[in-house]
Amino acid sequence: MMAAAILCGQCGMLLLAAGSIRGSDIILRRSLSHLLRRSIQTAGMLLLVLSLVLQLRAAQAPVIALITWPGWISIEIVLATLACTVLNDLRGPRR
Amino acid sequence: MKGSFRVTMAWLHSMLGLVTGWVLFAIALSGSLSVFRQAITLWMHPERDPPRVDPLEATSRAIDWLAHNASSAPAWYVTSPTAEAPFPTAVWPDAQGTYIQRILDPQTGSPDGLRDTLGGEFFYRFHFELQLPYPWGRLIAAMAALALVVGLVTGIIIHRRIFADFFTFRPKRGLRSWLDAHNILGVAALPFHLMISFTGAVTLGSLLLPWSTQAVYHHDMMASYTDLNPALYSRPASGQPGHLVPIRPLLDEADRHFGGAGIEQVYIFNPSDHAALVTVIAGNDHTVSTTTGVMTFDGTTGQLINAHTETRPVIRLYTFLYGLHVARFAPAVTRWLYFLSGLALAAVIGSGMHLWTLKRLRQQPHMGQRIVCRMNTGILAGTPLAFATYFLANRLLPLTLANRAVHEVQTVFAVWALGITFALFRRPDRAWPELLGGNALACLAIALSGLPWTNVVMRGTAIVALMLGGAFGYAAFRTARRA
Amino acid sequence: MVSAGMRRRALASPGKSVPPRRPRLNIALRTLVGLAGGYGVASLGGVALALWLPLSRADGAMAGILFGLLLWPTVFMAAFGVSGIWRLVMVVAGCMVSFTIIALTAGRGL
Numbered sequence: 034m035m036a037a038a039i040l041c042g043q044c045g046m047l048l049l050a051a052g053s054i055r056g057s058d059i060i061l062r063r064s065l066s067h068l069l070r071r072s073i074q075t076a077g078m079l080l081l082v083l084s085l086v087l088q089l090r091a092a093q094a095p096v097i098a099l100i101t102w103p104g105w106i107s108i109e110i111v112l113a114t115l116a117c118t119v120l121n122d123l124r125g126p127r128r
Numbered sequence: 129m130k131g132s133f134r135v136t137m138a139w140l141h142s143m144l145g146l147v148t149g150w151v152l153f154a155i156a157l158s159g160s161l162s163v164f165r166q167a168i169t170l171w172m173h174p175e176r177d178p179p180r181v182d183p184l185e186a187t188s189r190a191i192d193w194l195a196h197n198a199s200s201a202p203a204w205y206v207t208s209p210t211a212e213a214p215f216p217t218a219v220w221p222d223a224q225g226t227y228i229q230r231i232l233d234p235q236t237g238s239p240d241g242l243r244d245t246l247g248g249e250f251f252y253r254f255h256f257e258l259q260l261p262y263p264w265g266r267l268i269a270a271m272a273a274l275a276l277v278v279g280l281v282t283g284i285i286i287h288r289r290i291f292a293d294f295f296t297f298r299p300k301r302g303l304r305s306w307l308d309a310h311n312i313l314g315v316a317a318l319p320f321h322l323m324i325s326f327t328g329a330v331t332l333g334s335l336l337l338p339w340s341t342q343a344v345y346h347h348d349m350m351a352s353y354t355d356l357n358p359a360l361y362s363r364p365a366s367g368q369p370g371h372l373v374p375i376r377p378l379l380d381e382a383d384r385h386f387g388g389a390g391i392e393q394v395y396i397f398n399p400s401d402h403a404a405l406v407t408v409i410a411g412n413d414h415t416v417s418t419t420t421g422v423m424t425f426d427g428t429t430g431q432l433i434n435a436h437t438e439t440r441p442v443i444r445l446y447t448f449l450y451g452l453h454v455a456r457f458a459p460a461v462t463r464w465l466y467f468l469s470g471l472a473l474a475a476v477i478g479s480g481m482h483l484w485t486l487k488r489l490r491q492q493p494h495m496g497q498r499i500v501c502r503m504n505t506g507i508l509a510g511t512p513l514a515f516a517t518y519f520l521a522n523r524l525l526p527l528t529l530a531n532r533a534v535h536e537v538q539t540v541f542a543v544w545a546l547g548i549t550f551a552l553f554r555r556p557d558r559a560w561p562e563l564l565g566g567n568a569l570a571c572l573a574i575a576l577s578g579l580p581w582t583n584v585v586m587r588g589t590a591i592v593a594l595m596l597g598g599a600f601g602y603a604a605f606r607t608a609r610r611a
Numbered sequence: 612m613v614s615a616g617m618r619r620r621a622l623a624s625p626g627k628s629v630p631p632r633r634p635r636l637n638i639a640l641r642t643l644v645g646l647a648g649g650y651g652v653a654s655l656g657g658v659a660l661a662l663w664l665p666l667s668r669a670d671g672a673m674a675g676i677l678f679g680l681l682l683w684p685t686v687f688m689a690a691f692g693v694s695g696i697w698r699l700v701m702v703v704a705g706c707m708v709s710f711t712i713i714a715l716t717a718g719r720g721l
Contacts, residue, residue: 035461050295094414097462100452103319104465107472110316114295122299133692140691278684326680333676339654340661340675343714344668355669442670446677 038087039105045080046109048073050117059121081106134286141282142484146500148275149481150507151258155272156477157511158255159324160470163455163463165248166213169231170585172247172522177583181234183209184383187394188376189237190216195372195399197238202365204396208411209234210456212463244532245522250540251515256332259541263335270332276325283314290315303486310479313472320469321476327453330446356443359422359436363403370402373430382408385435386421389413392456396427404428412456417447478508502552502559509563510547512600516570517543523577557607564604571597637696645690648703652686653679655710662717 050056052074057065065073085102092098161168187208194204198220207217216237219229230239231247246253258265284290294315297308314321334341345352354360375394383391390411397405404427410420423435438444451457455466485501493501521539525532547566551559575593578586657675664671686703693699 053294054292056295093459096416097414097457097459100416100458101462101465104317104462104469107317107320107465107469110295111312114297114312114316117295118297118299132694136691137688140688274680274684274687278687281684281688329680330677333680337654337657337676337679340657340679341672343658344661344672344675352669352672355667440667440670442664442666442673442677446673449677 034087034091038084038091039109041080041087042084042105043109043112045077045084046106046113047116048077048080050077050113052077056117059117059124062124134288137282138286141279141286144275144279144282145477145480146484148272148279149477149484150503151268151272152276152279153474153477153481153507154258154511155255155269156470156474157515158251159328160467160474161251161515162248162255163458163467163470164212165252166210167248167585167588168251168519169213169245169247169249170215170583171519171578171589172245173231173242174523174578174586176233176242180214181209183391184376184379186214186216186232186234186237187379187391188374189235190218190232191237191372191375191394191396193232193237193239194218194220194396199400202398204399206394206396208391208393210390210392210411243522243527245536246533250518250537256328259537266332266335270329270336273325273328273332277322277329280314280318280321280325284318287311287315303483303490306479306483306486310476310483313479314476317469317472320466321473323452324470324473327449330449331453357419357422357436359424359434360407361405361424361434362397363405365398365401366403368402369400370404370428372396372399372404372406372427375406378406378425378430379408381432382410382423385423386410389415389420392418399427402428405433412451414457416451416457417444418451418454418456419447481508499552502556503548505556505559505563506548506551509560509567510544510551512596513547513563513567513570514540514544516567516574519574520570520577561604561608564600564607568597568601568604571600640696641690641699644696644699644703645687648700648707649683649686649690652703652706652710653683655707655714656682659710659713659717662714 047060051060052065052070052072054070057063057070057073084105085098088098088102088105089095092101187206190206191204194201194206198204198218200223201220203220205219207213209216215234216232217229218232218239219227221227229246229249231242232239233242253259256266256269258269260268287293293308293311295312297305297312299305329336341349341352345355354362379391379394390413391408392411393409395405395407395409397407406425406427408423408425410422412418417438419438421435421437424433425431426433438447455463458466481504485504488497488501518536518540521536525535525539529535547563551563554562571593575590575597578590578593581587581590657679659675660678661671661675664674666674686706690699690703693702
């Protein structure tokens with residue numbers, strides 16, 4: 034359950050990164066319309082919420098899951114950032 | 129107007145960082161280590177691999193040992209074993225009034241055979257007392273906590289493109305990369321940083337702002353203590369000798385009353401006196417708040433005098449905030465997340481200090497600024513080195529040395545002073561790789577001195593030490609290449 | 612008006628130990644007001660809240676502490692954010708006086 038929650042969270046974070054202006058350049062290699070970006074980001078947020086729900090179900094006490102969830106979010110943000118950095122390095126600039 | 133406000137906040141952010149950065153870095157680093165203070169204490173007692181004993185049984189045996197060996201002391205403060213720290217700890221004043229702290233074997237209740245060391249408690253105490261006399265260390269730490277709150281808020285205000293730059297890290301671009309790192313570590317764990325800094329100030333709040341307590345209680349300070357903890361009943365010694373009842377039944381009753389929260393501490397006042405008191409404080413299993421319940425029994429008859437379960441709203445808020453900070457409730461995963469977030473905070477503070485150095489060195493820094501730059505090096509590279517030396521001193525100092533625990537602590541400050549002095553006099557392009565290399569070697573030594581890695585504490589410490597050692601080694605290599 | 616370009620440069624500029632148009636005395640005064648005045652506002656605000664809160668004494672005292680801990684950083688930041696040092700001094704002094712009056716008129720009594 035926890036592994037699924039964390040995987041969910043990381044995918045959600047990657048979607049959020051892909052939906053950002055800089056992120057869509059690096060990850061998806063194209064400029065997206067405003068609507069499409071927001072949709073991807075919304076999907077990312079929903080996955081983060083799902084991650085929270087899964088953690089709440091797996092935890093001994095709900096308050097502990099509520100405290101632990103932002104901790105996982107921090108790690109997911111850093112990993113998504115490093116993924117963007119590495120991808121940017123590997124692929125080179127778009128133009 | 130708005131532009132000028134941001135500029136002012138940026139200046140304030142830098143200034144505050146400059147003035148409080150050194151203290152905050154040491155607090156953040158020692159605080160992160162304190163998350164694992166019980167594990168560190170276990171690491172520092174390699175002679176004993178404690179078997180699992182029922183916590184109530186271990187506490188009873190500890191109190192039995194105290195009854196035979198510290199019967200004349202006016203009070204015993206016993207901390208019950210937990211999952212992270214499977215041994216009881218006892219603090220009691222000796223004949224001269226100095227407080228002794230000892231880890232007790234959970235099977236025998238005796239400290240014999242366990243080396244004299246503060247263990248992880250050193251980092252915990254240092255974190256909020258800064259090795260300074262009461263109340264100055266705590267006041268400085270409290271004000272530093274509030275300064276950190278201001279630093280974080282001003283940082284948010286001046287971070288103009290906080291959402292656009294959310295996943296941005298551009299390496300190998302000097303100042304830009306350091307700024308990206310400073311920002312990403314700050315933003316990623318921002319809820320933690322804000323929470324830990326504010327709750328840190330809350331834990332020391334009554335010391336920093338005693339005025340509302342004084343106003344409400346009209347100088348009847350005794351009432352303020354008893355009101356806060358209604359079951360912490362106290363009475364003077366009667367002068368007549370008395371015998372303590374068996375403790376185990378009292379602990380069992382308290383455990384039932386606390387409804388699954390477990391027992392955290394047992395205080396025994398005037399143990400050899402007729403007017404002895406036994407106070408039991410609830411633990412933190414499944415509850416964030418500390419001190420949710422307290423019970424006091426008569427020590428010679430075993431009768432319950434007073435029991436209190438906290439229901440008052442503001443006091444519950446306080447114990448919740450306190451509990452968030454000290455994280456006694458935290459199961460293993462949460463504990464690791466606290467540790468990593470704490471290291472991230474130390475990195476935010478450290479990278480901020482380094483940004484200041486890099487910016488100053490671009491211009492022609494005057495003497496004062498150059499000294500500060502070198503002090504930054506000394507603090508950033510010297511503090512982890514000093515803390516690492518504490519672990520090594522635990523292994524290297526002879527077991528029979530008098531005041532061994534004190535000497536272990538003295539080693540920390542000696543190495544710290546040496547590290548700072550070294551950074552002040554050595555050229556920066558040499559000082560950095562050398563100090564970072566020293567850190568890498570110290571971490572490797574810590575990992576190796578846990579061999580054989582028989583239990584989970586030794587393994588966990590070795591993993592963390594090796595990873596940090598690797599990071600320091602890589603940093604040393606990079607700074608050496610640039611020289 | 613300050614242009615966007617100038618603003619960016621101001622934020623990234625190294626070596627500035629004082630913000631533009633703020634002499635040293637101004638900084639010192641603001642720091643004093645922020646630290647001492649802020650502590651005063653925090654203490655008096657805490658006392659006022661503690662005396663007025665219709666809860667137990669322990670609750671009131673603790674609420675005063677928590678309120679004070681929120682006030683001090685706020686006043687400290689405001690000490691540098693508010694333009695015009697005399698306006699700042701008036702506001703801070705005004706807060707302290709107001710809190711004192713509120714505290715003195717509380718049912719519990721000082």
